[in-house]
Amino acid sequence: MAKTESLSEVHQSVNTDKRKGWRRILSFIGPAYLISVGYMDPGNWATDLAGGSKFGYQLIWVLLMSNLIALLLQSLSARLGIVRGLDLAQASKHAYPKWVNIPLFGLAQTAIVACDLAEIIGMAIGLQLLFGLPLIWGISITIFDTILLLFLLNRGMRAMEGFIVSMVFIVGISFLVEMFIVEPSLKEVVKGFEPSLLSGDALYIAIGIIGATVMPHNLYLHSSLVQTRKIExxxxxMKEAIKFNFIDTAVALNLAFFVNAAILILAAAAFFRNGLHEVAEIQDAHKLLSNIFGNVAPTLFAIALIAAGQSSTVTGTLAGQIIMEGHINLRIQPWLRRLITRLLAIIPAFFTILYYGDGALGSLLVLSQVVLSLQLGFAVIPLIHFTSDKKLMKDFAIKTWMKVWAWGSAFLIISLNVKLVIEEISGWAKDANTWWIYVFVFPAVVLVVLLLLYVFLHPLINKGNLQRQMVPHGNALDIGKIEKISYERIGIAVDFSTNDRNTIRHALIQGGKDAHYYLIHVVETAAARYHGDIVMDHETQSDANNLEKYKINLADLGYDATVFIGFGGTAKAIADISNKNKFELLVMGAHGHKGLKDLIFGTTVDSVRHKVNIPVLIIR
Structure with missing residues (x-):
């Protein structure tokens, strides 16, 4: 049976019932720390460095505001997951039509690629700063972190959380030490908490800070991760779970705020104060730290950068899995999910280095965070709708004051994004050759705005469609009268292993002596793959003789059988023979291998069942 829970591999894998007192509180600690790494990834570093070096301590209030908004939205996300047992993507799938979920998935996936792009660049820069590795090689190496994710998923939820917390700890300690080294002005830091009007570069960087801090994929991720705790x-x-998860979120996000503020303060104290106002590049920051403070600060800086990038990579993969399964109901292997996302992010990084040079990566980092911010509305608006609905959330629907705060935050984010888009398009329109703006940019902006309006208005207009929202897979059907199914044409895939006896016996039980059986074996030699059915190598002849022995053996027992030999790819050959001969049932033996062996040998059973339209009986 297909698993439908969010992150089914670790769903309700952490038991909280048997713990009391502070141990019970600790059992809920963890999900928010996985979320917090997204708030201190390399993308944050770029926006914080740019803000601190260019405007000193002036944008600290933007960081604080972003952190408060993040705390609110992440607590709403956790509430949704705890009360309804759905993540944000699943809730969207049930609340919005299919045609809306497809672009919502596309936008969310774009946000994850933008986030992953920041992590790739951060990792590559960190490796270059520590070991002198060229950026192009550092980016290539990041493909292989898929192995780390596989290892952590197999070890369980607590192992993954332990890894992430250790990475967060490394980042936090590194910046704590650096704060003592740079000795910032406390008076100016306090003054930075005073709000000020933003425009031009300050607005662009501020939106980048918001996009880097309030990350859309974290809203999807948190609503799923809270479901790893088994609760009453x-x-x-549920009330207790909401309370303990809020504590978890508050502590973790305040730690993230400390790290982000430390980076901005570091840039302000080290660069802005010394007249270096254009330090948006992480490499420049490392180099200048070396010149001003010696070797300790830049080394800690590079180590923290690598730790932040690696931990964010893990959470980004989980978010991608949640979004794909939730919005479009497509589930693929985590390693493949990771590889696809990574390749989509590596391509623009490679392109940027090859055509614009290493120096352009800093600007690409900031741009990736602005893209994240632009996508926020499509995650935030549905989240507020879902957690405000009293019919669905019952006693746990958010109070009026929280609704006002949430909608105010959403309005602020969307307003800043609208202002940014208008300023950017106005700037592009000043160029001489602007035909592409009217052909591509304007239509895209109009479509995005219309989609955002629909996402906002649909739940308000469609409140009567409650039943569809509350039933994830539809209602149970009346099974009705049960009649015996008689199979007349049964295919049996054999491989001449010890599994064959059991596979054939189960097939015979299904059809009895009234059915006709078709014994299938696929020759996979190199010659068979290239020459197909004209090959007559030793293996083919041996396999043909073995099939005849099975046929004679069955005939002696009173069963009719026909033999087929396929050539080349096992799954395709079995499926082709089954479809061509109109089998009514296919019986196959499972090898029982998994994990790494699946990657090496493939998963024939899974491939075959997707290529045929008949029942497949799998015998282990």
């Missing part, structure tokens, strides 16, 4: 599905149990 009572009002008391």
């Amino acid at each position: 599905r009572t009002n008391k149990g």
Whole structure:
């Protein structure tokens, strides 16, 4: 049976029932730390460095505001996951039509690629700063972190959380030490908490800071991760879970705020104060730290950068899995999900280095964070709608004051994004050759705005369609009268292993002596793959003789059988023979290998069942 829970591999894998007192609180600690790494990834570094070096301590208030908004939205995300048992993507799939979920998935995937792009660049820069590795090689190496994710997923949820917390700890300690080294002005830091009007470069960087801090994929991720805790599905149990998860979120996000503020303060104290106002490049920051403070600060800086990038990579993969499964109901292997996302992010990084040089990566980092911010509205608006609905959330629907705060935050984010888009398009329109703006940019902007309006208005207009939202897979059907199914044409895939006896016996039980059986074996030699059915190598002849022995053996027992030999790819050959001969049932033996062996040997059973339209009986 297909698993439908969010992150089914670790769903309810952490038990909280048997713990009491502070141990019970600790059992809920973890999900928010996985979320917090997204708030201190290399993309944040770029925007914080740019803001601190160019405007000193002036944008600290933007960081604080972003952190407060993040705390609110992440707590709403956790509430949704705890009360409804759905992540944000699943809730969107049930609330919006299919044609809306496809672009919502596309936008969310774009945000994850933008986030992954920041992590790739950060890792590559960190490796270059520590070991002198060229950026192009550092970017290539990041493909292989898929192995780390596979290892952590197999070890369980607590192992993954332990890894992430250790990475966060490394980042936090590194910046704590650096703060003592640079000795910032406390008076100016306090003054930076005073809000000020933003325009031009300050607005662009501020939106980048918001996009880097309030990350859309974290809203999807948090609503899923809270479901890894097994809780009582009572009002008391859910109320307790919401409280403990809020504590987890508050502590983790305040730590993230400390790291982001430390980076901005570091840039302000080290660069802005010394007249270096254009330090948006992480490499420049490392070099200048070396010149001003010696070797300790830049080394800590590089180590923290690598730790931040690696931890964010893991959470980005999980978010991608949640979004794909939730919005479009497509589930693929985590390693493949990771590889696709990474390749989509590596391509623009390679392109940037090859055509614009290493120096352009800093600008690409900031741009990636602005893209994240532009996508926020499509995650935030549905989240507020879902957690405000009293019919769905019952006693746990958010209060009026929280709704006002949430909608105010959403309005602020969207308003800043609208202002940014208008300023950017106005700047592009001043160029001489602007035909592409009217052909591509304007239509794209209009479509995005219309989609955002639909996402906002649809839940308000469609409140009557409650049943569809509350039932994830539809209602159970009346099974009705049960009649015996008699199979007349049964295919049996054999491989001449010890599994064959069991596979054939189960097939015979299904059809009895009234059915006709078709014994299938696929020759996979190199010659068979290239020459197909004209090949007559030793293996083909041996396999043909073995099939005849099975046929004779079955005939002696009173069963009719025909033999087929396929050539080349096992799954395709079995499926082609089954479809061509109109089998009514296919019986196959499972090898029982998994994990790394699946990558090496493939998964024939899974491939075959997607290529045929008949029942497949799998015998282990």
